[in-house]
Amino acid sequence: MSGINYSEKIPNNVNLSEDRxxxxxxxxxxxxxxxxxxxMGPDGSQNFDVYLRTAVSVDxxxxxxxxxxxxxxxxxxxxxxxxxxxxxxxxxxxMGEAAWQDVPGEHRANLRRIIVTQGDTEPAxxxxxxxxxxxxxxxxxxxxxxxxxxxxxxxxxxxVYLLHKYFGKDGREEAEALLERNSGNADNPRILEAFNEKxxxxxxxxMFTYFTDRDGKFQLCALAESAFDPLARTTKFMLTEEAxxxxxxxxxxxxxxxxxxxxxxxxxxxxxxxxxAAGVIDxxxxxxxxxxxxxxxxxLFGADQSSNAATFYSSGLKGRYExxxxxxxxVLKGNTYKILDVVDGQLVEKEVPMLNAxxxxxxxxxxxxxxxGVERWNRIIEKxxxxxxxxxxxxAFHRNIGTLKGLKxxxxxxxxSDHEWNQKVEEWLxxxxxxxxxxxxxxxxxxxxxxANWIAPPVMGINRQPVDxxxxxxN
Ligand SMILES: [Fe+2]
Ligand SMILES: [Fe+2]
Numbered sequence: 001m002s003g004i005n006y007s008e009k010i011p012n013n014v015n016l017s018e019d020r021x022x023x024x025x026x027x028x029x030x031x032x033x034x035x036x037x038x039x040m041g042p043d044g045s046q047n048f049d050v051y052l053r054t055a056v057s058v059d060x061x062x063x064x065x066x067x068x069x070x071x072x073x074x075x076x077x078x079x080x081x082x083x084x085x086x087x088x089x090x091x092x093x094x095m096g097e098a099a100w101q102d103v104p105g106e107h108r109a110n111l112r113r114i115i116v117t118q119g120d121t122e123p124a125x126x127x128x129x130x131x132x133x134x135x136x137x138x139x140x141x142x143x144x145x146x147x148x149x150x151x152x153x154x155x156x157x158x159x160v161y162l163l164h165k166y167f168g169k170d171g172r173e174e175a176e177a178l179l180e181r182n183s184g185n186a187d188n189p190r191i192l193e194a195f196n197e198k199x200x201x202x203x204x205x206x207m208f209t210y211f212t213d214r215d216g217k218f219q220l221c222a223l224a225e226s227a228f229d230p231l232a233r234t235t236k237f238m239l240t241e242e243a244x245x246x247x248x249x250x251x252x253x254x255x256x257x258x259x260x261x262x263x264x265x266x267x268x269x270x271x272x273x274x275x276x277a278a279g280v281i282d283x284x285x286x287x288x289x290x291x292x293x294x295x296x297x298x299x300l301f302g303a304d305q306s307s308n309a310a311t312f313y314s315s316g317l318k319g320r321y322e323x324x325x326x327x328x329x330x331v332l333k334g335n336t337y338k339i340l341d342v343v344d345g346q347l348v349e350k351e352v353p354m355l356n357a358x359x360x361x362x363x364x365x366x367x368x369x370x371x372x373g374v375e376r377w378n379r380i381i382e383k384x385x386x387x388x389x390x391x392x393x394x395x396a397f398h399r400n401i402g403t404l405k406g407l408k409x410x411x412x413x414x415x416x417s418d419h420e421w422n423q424k425v426e427e428w429l430x431x432x433x434x435x436x437x438x439x440x441x442x443x444x445x446x447x448x449x450x451x452a453n454w455i456a457p458p459v460m461g462i463n464r465q466p467v468d469x470x471x472x473x474x475n
Contacts, residue, residue, distance in 0.1 A: 012079070
């Protein structure tokens with residue numbers, strides 16, 4: 001079951017050939033997907049041979065095979081983790097019952113919505129990143145971008161399989177609509193706001209893969225607990241791919257920082273103008289990018305109080321992060337949780353029923369996780385002997401959903417007037433000048449082993465290849 005059948009049009013480990021109707025429906029969707037990839041996927045790169053990894057099994061060890069492939073020939077397919085024998089629902093009102101192999105009628109609408117919302121983010125990020133290949137700082141980075149892109153494409157396949165197999169005509173229509181909405185399109189945008197933002201430069205790309213792909217990780221972890229077993233199994237395999245995306249982000253930002261602190265030491269300065277004249281990205285600008293991407297991403301977890309979140313949990317559709325490792329009753333009926341409220345313009349804590357605060361619970365778990373990488377970035381700065389610390393901003397900073405929406409709060413968590421906010425905002429969020437400066441650095445570096453001036457080379461290559469390996473053949 002863990003082996004993948006590559007002899008079929010659609011590689012899969014779900015015995016697709018045994019379900020002719022489903023196979024035909026997906027083979028009908030496949031050319032539309034490829035057309036979307038041509039139109040909205042990586043710009044001007046269809047003919048490149050890219051050193052990509054492809055899934056060949058879902059075993060934790062050795063699932064990937066590396067080789068040069070043209071992206072349109074990438075074998076996008078349907079890969080589920082192996083079924084757990086007699087898996088039981090382990091949270092919510094159905095706890096202890098057998099996990100569902102099909103969709104219960106009463107949960108159909110909610111499950112469809114969850115799957116469509118997750119599915120919509122996958123092609124959205126490919127669209128957001130489609131022009132970045134034109135300004136890659138190295139072949140190594142270009143290859144990593146493309147790897148992320150093809151895997152987000154595969155994540156779309158993972159969700160489309162569920163829609164086609166379990167949701168009939170509605171599911172097929174949703175699968176079509178996933179190719180019709182487009183990131184940033186005024187008439188038919190992607191569902192979630194952060195996925196309609198631009199990813200205009202490589203610093204944004206690294207921030208996106210660090211912060212926003214990590215939101216993906218937490219959503220997938222919550223869905224990997226689901227009572228709907230096919231959803232749990234497919235998200236578990238998606239998580240193994242997601243890990244690389246976050247690596248691209250963490251190491252990418254880390255290398256930008258490394259280059260900057262090297263220049264600070266060479267020039268013996270922390271003067272922003274001098275550092276910019278030297279063509280590196282000053283640390284305060286990096287901090288502003290962190291503030292932006294962190295705040296936009298934590299909005300993705302939804303409102304801090306949500307009856308939908310309670311329903312999704314109690315009915316077994318979506319668990320908490322690492323539900324299985326928690327020691328409470330997994331029903332949470334009498335439990336409470338602290339969220340932030342605003343009283344007389346000040347932030348105060350307020351206790352609410354935990355079931356209604358499960359978006360906030362997931363957001364807080366995310367925040368803890370995302371601080372880890374920021375600390376590792378700080379170690380690069382410390383090691384260079386430079387007195388500067390990067391931080392994630394306060395949870396209430398620059399929020400656009402729930403109780404905190406629209407509040408004016410500093411990155412340290414101090415509530416303030418609109419007037420003060422307007423005076424300070426350029427210290428806290430990337431200004432037009434910051435963005436223009438970063439954009440001015442973006443240029444294409446194509447020689448193997450060469451790197452743009454604003455980023456340090458990685459310590460290691462991909463799949464134990466040397467850093468100057470020919471990761472992309474431009475043909
Ligand atoms: Fe994804
Ligand atoms: Fe991802």
